[in-house]
Amino acid sequence: xxxxxxxxxxxxxxxxxxxxxxxxxxxxxxxxxxxxxxxxxxxxxxxxxxxxxxxxxxxxxxxxxxxxxxxxxxxxxxxxxxxxxxxxxxxxxxxxxxxxxxxxxxxxxxxxxxxxxxxxxxxxxxxxxxxxxxxxxxxxxxxxxxxxxxxxxxxxxxxxx
Numbered sequence: 001x002x003x004x005x006x007x008x009x010x011x012x013x014x015x016x017x018x019x020x021x022x023x024x025x026x027x028x029x030x031x032x033x034x035x036x037x038x039x040x041x042x043x044x045x046x047x048x049x050x051x052x053x054x055x056x057x058x059x060x061x062x063x064x065x066x067x068x069x070x071x072x073x074x075x076x077x078x079x080x081x082x083x084x085x086x087x088x089x090x091x092x093x094x095x096x097x098x099x100x101x102x103x104x105x106x107x108x109x110x111x112x113x114x115x116x117x118x119x120x121x122x123x124x125x126x127x128x129x130x131x132x133x134x135x136x137x138x139x140x141x142x143x144x145x146x147x148x149x150x151x152x153x154x155x156x157x158x159x160x161x
Contacts, residue, residue, distance in 0.1 A: 003031035006086040006117065007079050012037055013045040014151045015056050016133060018125030022090035025119055027065060034082055035060075037070045046134055046158060059148045076111040087116045092126050 006026060012019060012035065026033050037052055045052070049070055056068050071078040079087060087107065089100050097118075104116035128146050137143045137155040144152045 004029075004086070005032045005034060005082060005084040006030040006088045007034050007036050007075070007082060007084060008088040009036045009038060009075055009078075011040065011043060011045060011130070012052050012056060013043075013047055013130050014052065014133070014147060014154065015059060016125070016128060016130055016147050016151075017145070018090065018092070018121050018128050020059070020148070021122045021125055022088065022119050023060075023066070026088045026117075027063075029117075030086070030088075032065045032067065033088065034067045034069055034084075036075075036078060036082075037068075038075070039070055039072045047154070051154070055148075055151055055154060058150045074110060076107050076114045079114050080111065085113045085115055087114060089116055089118050090121050091118050092121045092129070 006029075008023060008026060010019070023033060023035070035056055037049060039049060047055070053068050053070065060066050060068070075087065079085060087104075089104070091097055091100060100116070100118060107114050107116060133143050133146050134155070138159050140159070140161055143155060147155070
């Protein structure tokens with residue numbers, strides 16, 4: 001029996017406890033998850049690609065069935081290169097659904113074999129996002145409990161407090 005691999009794509013700038021909640025539940029469905037960070041020249045992340053990858057590695061150092069990788073180009077092409085056909089996406093609110101639904105339809109147009117699997121976030125992460133967390137941290141807000149401790153430390157270092 002072959003193992004089932006899923007791709008969990010995103011910017012992860014930075015990874016949050018909401019992301020980890022989705023990952024934990026996806027690992028109950030799939031044998032292996034590849035966290036795939038898009039190298040998107042249209043976005044200007046707070047953390048470099050190397051910093052984001054290192055934070056995720058630090059957070060998930062005890063998870064042997066998670067791979068961290070980066071990619072350029074179309075997600076569906078990356079999914080095929082990784083020899084799978086499943087994309088994991090997390091949903092928080094209706095606005096997420098509309099955007100993710102559009103992306104899933106585009107991905108299916110580009111490759112009919114690639115499937116999107118949507119997992120709802122836990123209720124306690126419903127209103128958190130990397131963007132909101134970065135904004136709060138930039139103003140000196142305490143974001144512990146919303147991100148793993150290593151990420152909280154890196155945010156404090158980045159914003160100089």
